[in-house]
Amino acid sequence: MTTQRRAVAEVLASVSDFQSAQQLHELLRARGQRIGLATVYRTLASMAELGEVDAIRAPDGETRYRRCELRVHHHHLVCRSCGAAVELDARAVEKWATALAAQHAYTDVEHTVELFGLCPACSAR
């Protein structure tokens, strides 16, 4: 537990939307935190591995992070404009994925399921 690690945890707590590593880095620097971009990446990577944050890959290839509420596996409906996100209960999809994998004899299956759209607020604009 270092100063920087705590700082990253704090920004994550202060925002409710998905942010890229670079955005988080800027937020940290804006708050006066002295922290390197590499550290942000390293910290986020380790937090993601520990399941402390959600990481999703946006359509443009950026990876975005958010502290996750649910500690169980789940998916998101993310606003493409502001990053606001809803965590989804995807039991139906899980079952579907598992069944299909079995049907085609694929093993060691993981899945990517993300929805991107415009949230009500951004739609209005």
Added chain:
Amino acid sequence: MTTQRRAVAEVLASVSDFQSAQQLHELLRARGQRIGLATVYRTLASMAELGEVDAIRAPDGETRYRRCELRVHHHHLVCRSCGAAVELDARAVEKWATALAAQHAYTDVEHTVELFGLCPACSAR
């Protein structure tokens, strides 16, 4: 319709798995085709826009392409090792996605649904 464009279409026809732009470029050069990597990227981008190829983003961030059989929207179960892929009928998921988007008042929704695993052949190894 240029020589290069035709060449790209041909390699795509000759392979049945998802390949990265770079892999396709190598295949083309191996066949003796003189073609630049940039052209491959440009051609694939335009083909993807026309719906002539499927483009999926692998977990490692690479985009991989394959000529698609079905001209309708669909998803894939892709072998993480060899790239072999099964096209999936995902009507159930479509409905799920649409319903959730409506429920949360998100508009202009698109979705990413891909399964990655090991195909029977690669599992055996």
Added chain:
DNA sequence: TTATCTGCAAACATTTTGCAGCGAG
């Protein structure tokens, strides 16, 4: 003290772009 973490800058990988020249129509 010691193992770990950090910052910086350079390295990387993939994809995009500027521009002069080639080629299809």
Added chain:
DNA sequence: CTCGCTGCAAAATGTTTGCAGATAA
């Protein structure tokens, strides 16, 4: 002939890594 396509190399982007110095325990 003319406009679009191509090739090359350079640039842009997002992310990772090597290494020396700082820091937590």
